[in-house]
Amino acid sequence: MDYKIIALILVTILFIYQIINKYFIFTAVSRPIPENVRDVYDITTYQKWAEYTSEKTQHKIYQELVSYAVFMLLIIFNVFAFVEKIVVDNVYAKAIIVWIFFELVNFIVDIGFEYFDTMKIESKYGFNKTSNKTFIADQIKNLILSLGIMIGLLSAFIGLYLWLGDFILLAFSLLLFLFVLGIFFLMPLLAKIFNKFTPLPEGQLRTKLEELLTKNGYKVNEIKVMDGSRRSSKANAYFSGLGKTKNIVLYDTILELMTEEEIVAVFAHELGHGKNKDILKGYLFSLLQIFIIIFISWLIISRVIFIQDFAFEKLNYGFAFILILNVVIPFINMITLPIANSFSRKREYKADMFARKEGYQEALISGLKKLSRNNYACLNPHPFTICMSYTHPPLSQRIAALEKEM
Ligand SMILES: [Zn+2]
Known part of the structure; x- marks a missing residue:
């Protein structure tokens, strides 16, 4: 052969x-829009x-x-x-x-x-x-x-x-x-090297996020805002941390783009991933x-x-x-x-x-x-x-x- x-x-x-x-x-551009x-x-x-x-x-x-x-x-x-x-x-x-x-x-x-x-x-x-x-x-x-x-x-x-x-x-x-x-565990650490994090101020959004997590059996360690806008205009949110204690990270871009309700909704989706071990x-x-x-x-x-x-x-x-x-x-x-x-x-x-x-x-x-x-x-x-x-x-x-x- x-x-x-x-x-x-x-x-x-x-x-x-x-x-x-x-x-x-x-x-695809000429296909009808749903x-x-x-x-x-x-x-x-x-x-x-x-x-x-x-x-x-x-x-x-x-x-x-x-x-x-x-x-x-x-x-x-x-x-x-x-x-x-x-x-x-x-x-x-x-x-x-x-x-x-x-x-x-x-x-x-x-x-x-x-x-x-x-x-x-x-x-x-x-x-x-x-x-x-x-x-x-x-x-x-x-x-x-x-x-x-x-x-x-x-x-x-x-x-x-x-x-x-x-x-x-x-x-x-x-x-x-x-x-x-290593990547699985190091990701949050790496993010800290490349970005700046500030705590999310007290307010409705913070309370709603905390409520959503506690209700689903998680403990919230910290909720932070990351300066993702420095690199890209893409908006995102994720949570990290082993076991039941979680850190929440919101990109500053998502705070500008969405209403509080929408941010919590996107976050609920992420939480769904967490629950399903996705x-x-x-x-x-x-x-x-x-x-x-x-x-x-x-x-x-x-x-x-x-x-x-x-x-x-x-x-x-x-x-x-x-x-x-x-x-x-x-x-x-x-x-x-x-x-x-x-x-x-x-x-x-x-x-x-x-x-x-x-x-x-x-x-x-x-x-x-x-x-x-x-x-x-x-x-x-x-x-x-x-x-x-x-x-x-x-x-x-x-x-x-x-x-x-x-
Ligand atoms: Zn998803």
């Missing part, structure tokens, strides 16, 4: 999938959104096409095996040169598209705040940073693999497990996904024979990384994400129902409408797009579920 042919077929399937995906996003969300945007805003989305998506389709063609040519003509020969026979040097070559090719392919996207499209709709100079500087900074990180990771991996052999699978899995667990479930599923990826990656790396189909004499770790990151992971994601998303959407409905049970049906609906407007959400996505990439059900379906009779 020729692994090169298999790789080319997988890359082509991924490309077709991306194009179908983009096509449905592109055509009755229950007609009031989210006024007609001018909606028109602007529709033009912006279709222009962006069309541009992305061209970019996808060029990237696909370039990657296919690199594989078909064994360019990576050729690049490897320009350095001395050293497993680290060979891996790093192949990786640098690939990053540079991507950089050259993407920079024109990125430039057009930021300076022409984003500017046209008033989102861009970057100048030519900043744009170039940012791109170069990103390239250097990404090269630095990847070369570091690649070298560390090769070193570990040569030292531990197939044990690396076990070591990697363990490390990852600790990492995911965050943990989400984490467990991604962990499973990561283990599948590690296992298949290990199969690739431990089967040196396959590398000969790509004209290499010995295993090139840089090339193995390229295949894993550009073929294996996207392919596994393409299969597992729709499953994960469908579970996630079910959990969202359940959390909405919890907020409804607490008496916040109307406030949640108006709060969600404001969030959608604020985030420039698509009101009428195609079912294919929902299935493949929506972790939350689209607004109109959430409202329909909330308004359905008990």
Whole structure:
């Protein structure tokens, strides 16, 4: 069996999938808007959104096409095996040169598209705040940073693999497990490093939030406002803390955007997630996904024979990384994400129902409408797009579920 042919077929399937995906996003703007969300945007805003989305998506389709063609040519003509020969026979040097070559090719392919996207499209709709100079500087900074990180990771991996052999699978899995667990507990700490927190002043909102939590068997430790507006206009609220004692965090953006009743409603939804242990479930599923990826990656790396189909004499770790990151992971994601998303959407409905049970049906609906407007959400996505990439059900379906009779 020729692994090169298999790789080319997988890359082509991924490309077709991306194009179908983009096509449905592109055509969503002309789908009729459901009755229950007609009031989210006024007609001018909606028109602007529709033009912006279709222009962006069309541009992305061209970019996808060029990237696909370039990657296919690199594989078909064994360019990576050729690049490897320009350095001395050293497993680290060979891996790093192949990786640098690939990053540079991507950089050259993407920079024109990125430039057009930021300076022409984003500017046209008033989102861009970057100048030519900043744009170039940012791109170069990103390239250097990404090269630095990847070369570091690649070298560390090769070193570990040569030292531990197939044990690396076990070591990697363990490390990852600790990492995911770490994120789970470290998130609140990290948030504290990057943001400023101030206590929410005494008042109705504070009392209502406290009442909601105590009523559901939780103890409130502190309620704080985070300066999320410094980075993004996205509004949010969450709660953290182990066991029954909880800290509530509200973004300052949500305080500006919503009424007290709506904030409590959004919070009741979050509380629903807490009651159903949803965050943990989400984490467990991604962990499973990561283990599948590690296992298949290990199969690739431990089967040196396959590398000969790509004209290499010995295993090139840089090339193995390229295949894993550009073929294996996207392919596994393409299969597992729709499953994960469908579970996630079910959990969202359940959390909405919890907020409804607490008496916040109307406030949640108006709060969600404001969030959608604020985030420039698509009101009428195609079912294919929902299935493949929506972790939350689209607004109109959430409202329909909330308004359905008990
Ligand atoms: Zn949710």
